[in-house]
Amino acid sequence: MPSETLILAFDTSAAHCAAALLSGDTILTSRREEMSRGQAERILPLCEEILTENKLSWADLAAIGVGIGPGNFTGIRISVAAARGLALGLGVPAIGVSTLAAQVLGAARPVISVVDARRGAVFCQKFDDTGAAGAPQMSTQEAVEAAGTAWVDHGTRPLAEAIAQLAAAEFATRPEEGFARPAPLYIRAADAAPPRDPAPLILDQDPNQHTDQAPDQDASV
Amino acid sequence: MSDTLSNTLTAPLTDKPVGTLTLLGLESSCDDTAAAIVRHSPGDPPVILSSVVAGQTELHAAYGGVVPEIAARAHTEKLDICVEQALERAGLTLKDLDGISVTAGPGLIGGVLAGVMCAKGLSAATGLPFVGVNHLAGHALTPRLTDQLPFPYLMLLVSGGHCQFLIVHGFDDFKRLGGTIDDAPGEAFDKSARLLGLPQPGGPAVEAAAEQGDKKRFRLPRPLLDRPGCDMSFSGLKTALLRTRDKVIAENGGLTRTDRNDLCAGFQAAVCDVLAEKSRRALAQYMELNPPRPTIAVAGGVAANTPIRAALETVAAEFGADFLAPPLALCTDNAAMIAWVGIEHFRAGHRDDQTLSARPRWPLDNSSPAMLGSGKKGAKA
Numbered sequence: 001m002p003s004e005t006l007i008l009a010f011d012t013s014a015a016h017c018a019a020a021l022l023s024g025d026t027i028l029t030s031r032r033e034e035m036s037r038g039q040a041e042r043i044l045p046l047c048e049e050i051l052t053e054n055k056l057s058w059a060d061l062a063a064i065g066v067g068i069g070p071g072n073f074t075g076i077r078i079s080v081a082a083a084r085g086l087a088l089g090l091g092v093p094a095i096g097v098s099t100l101a102a103q104v105l106g107a108a109r110p111v112i113s114v115v116d117a118r119r120g121a122v123f124c125q126k127f128d129d130t131g132a133a134g135a136p137q138m139s140t141q142e143a144v145e146a147a148g149t150a151w152v153d154h155g156t157r158p159l160a161e162a163i164a165q166l167a168a169a170e171f172a173t174r175p176e177e178g179f180a181r182p183a184p185l186y187i188r189a190a191d192a193a194p195p196r197d198p199a200p201l202i203l204d205q206d207p208n209q210h211t212d213q214a215p216d217q218d219a220s221v
Numbered sequence: 222m223s224d225t226l227s228n229t230l231t232a233p234l235t236d237k238p239v240g241t242l243t244l245l246g247l248e249s250s251c252d253d254t255a256a257a258i259v260r261h262s263p264g265d266p267p268v269i270l271s272s273v274v275a276g277q278t279e280l281h282a283a284y285g286g287v288v289p290e291i292a293a294r295a296h297t298e299k300l301d302i303c304v305e306q307a308l309e310r311a312g313l314t315l316k317d318l319d320g321i322s323v324t325a326g327p328g329l330i331g332g333v334l335a336g337v338m339c340a341k342g343l344s345a346a347t348g349l350p351f352v353g354v355n356h357l358a359g360h361a362l363t364p365r366l367t368d369q370l371p372f373p374y375l376m377l378l379v380s381g382g383h384c385q386f387l388i389v390h391g392f393d394d395f396k397r398l399g400g401t402i403d404d405a406p407g408e409a410f411d412k413s414a415r416l417l418g419l420p421q422p423g424g425p426a427v428e429a430a431a432e433q434g435d436k437k438r439f440r441l442p443r444p445l446l447d448r449p450g451c452d453m454s455f456s457g458l459k460t461a462l463l464r465t466r467d468k469v470i471a472e473n474g475g476l477t478r479t480d481r482n483d484l485c486a487g488f489q490a491a492v493c494d495v496l497a498e499k500s501r502r503a504l505a506q507y508m509e510l511n512p513p514r515p516t517i518a519v520a521g522g523v524a525a526n527t528p529i530r531a532a533l534e535t536v537a538a539e540f541g542a543d544f545l546a547p548p549l550a551l552c553t554d555n556a557a558m559i560a561w562v563g564i565e566h567f568r569a570g571h572r573d574d575q576t577l578s579a580r581p582r583w584p585l586d587n588s589s590p591a592m593l594g595s596g597k598k599g600a601k602a
Contacts, residue, residue, distance in 0.1 A: 040338060040578065041577070044342070044575045045576065047345075048575070073293070073294075073331070074293075074330075074331060074334065077293060077334060077335050077338070078338050079338075080297055081296075081297050081300065081334070081335040081336075081338035081339045082338040082339070083342065084301040085300075085338065085340065085342020085345075085346070086346045087301070087342075088301045088304060088315075088343060088346070089315060089342060089344075089346025090346040181298070181301070183298055184294070184297060184298075186294070190288060190290035190294060192284050192288040192290065193284070194283050195284070195286075195415060197415075197416075199415070199418035200416070200418050200466065200470055200476050201470075201474070201476070202418060202475060202476055202478060202481065203473065203474070203476065203477050204478055
């Protein structure tokens with residue numbers, strides 16, 4: 001069993017598979033492979049290669065770090081679902097880290113973290129110099145640039161490494177209630193609209209609907 | 222979450238005979254997140270140790286149908302919780318399992334991917350072998366899980382997303398005789414309910430209204446009955462219902478409850494007639510095989526419809542065949558059927574590795590031509 005806390009972090013929130021293995025404060029291995037599809041087939045083999053190269057196995061990990069986006073919905077789900085399966089199987093926490101937080105790790109503050117949201121929009125979040133962070137939200141690149149605060153749209157270090165570092169910091173807090181399960185950070189609502197055609201007018205009242213609306217006599221007792 | 226099966230079917234957990242397999246099944250291909258544990262010893266009936274189903278009906282209710290993105294979001298955050306519940310209800314830990322079986326398609330890709338990734342994570346973490354299986358095979362092999370039905374049998378898969386006749390020759394050997402070329406009947410029931418202002422899911426609502434109605438007042442079409450073979454179509458029937466409804470509304474300014482009941486009865490009678498006549502043709506083909514125990518089995522939520530069930534039973538009796546309908550909880554989407562397909566594959570030595578892909582389309586019978594007009598929630602194979 002390694003003496004330093006070992007954390008494996010991975011991310012598929014955009015057109016890549018990225019993974020990094022962190023031991024204590026040291027990144028042992030960091031990999032990133034560009035790909036627009038095939039992440040679901042590649043991400044866990046990539047992680048296993050990294051573990052094997054370091055003569056380690058899944059069982060040596062103290063925690064999993066996982067990128068929760070924002071970004072490509074399917075990509076985020078690939079990593080989050082895998083991380084939750086791993087966490088359940090290993091009995092260790094999976095800790096979710098947002099791309100917005102990861103890419104401003106070590107950056108001068110205040111700073112606005114920006115991720116491309118396509119369709120002319122960006123996901124953004126402001127991190128001020130007190131360490132507090134605003135709510136992640138949708139905006140436009142123009143609005144971000146007009147805000148008068150420095151902004152970044154990529155980190156100074158590889159994304160998976162930053163996710164591993166932030167997951168390690170979170171892991172060190174060891175909250176009494178345990179770690180929340182990682183959940184995707186979508187920000188953008190699901191694209192869905194109620195049906196356009198209205199229900200037809202029913203000319204005679206349904207007697208059952210009257211009883212539904214009548215006060216519940218049992219409840220008043 | 223429902224767990225009615227595990228309460229009645231729980232078996233003693235000690236003294237496992239040689240060859241016993243205990244598999245975890247995962248299902249997330251449409252709007253039910255499910256995990257189940259099934260144990261099987263050679264020579265004995267399989268036992269469902271637990272079966273957890275977390276439905277999403279309320280998440281989709283406002284949209285009049287399953288929204289793929291909403292479904293995928295829910296599955297991702299529910300699967301591991303369902304697995305924990307399935308283990309707890311079975312009184313097992315992951316160490317007690319021999320493997321994992323996961324739906325790898327066909328279905329809504331976002332949900333299927335979430336299930337496949339959860340299974341891969343569990344497998345990597347535990348070293349348990351896993352296999353990706355076909356969701357339709359889950360339905361098609363359910364009569365073996367519930368009744369140890371011998372091959373070959375005739376299967377009618379009839380649900381919100383599927384409608385096809387299969388001769389099941391083996392656990393991995395299916396011959397498709399025909400299927401819907403557009404909507405599935407369950408989808409047509411849902412759409413009809415929406416057209417008539419009835420609640421979702423549409424199946425029970427339309428059936429209840431139809432019971433009060435006169436099925437002869439509105440004569441709706443029986444699509445494709447004039448053509449040979451077992452292919453079906455339900456899209457035009459739904460359109461005919463819409464036109465008939467609009468005609469009544471144009472004449473009277475709205476629908477009375479009697480109109481609505483009669484429309485439901487007319488619609489249901491048409492679906493019944495189509496399924497009965499196509500079943501007759503499928504049975505005729507199947508009976509040529511001289512099966513030792515001739516049986517037509519059904520799966521899918523539409524099998525819960527009483528008049529449809531009665532019609533199929535009548536047709537089966539015409540051919541001297543048995544009619545087999547598994548309990549409703551095993552007719553609709555569940556993970557026990559997925560665990561069972563996994564057991565059949567494990568017995569044949571099949572395993573997958575971490576490079577397994579999710580398959581949104583995955584026909585059971587590769588020799589059949591691709592089906593036409595498959596919609597996002599339509600016939601998926």
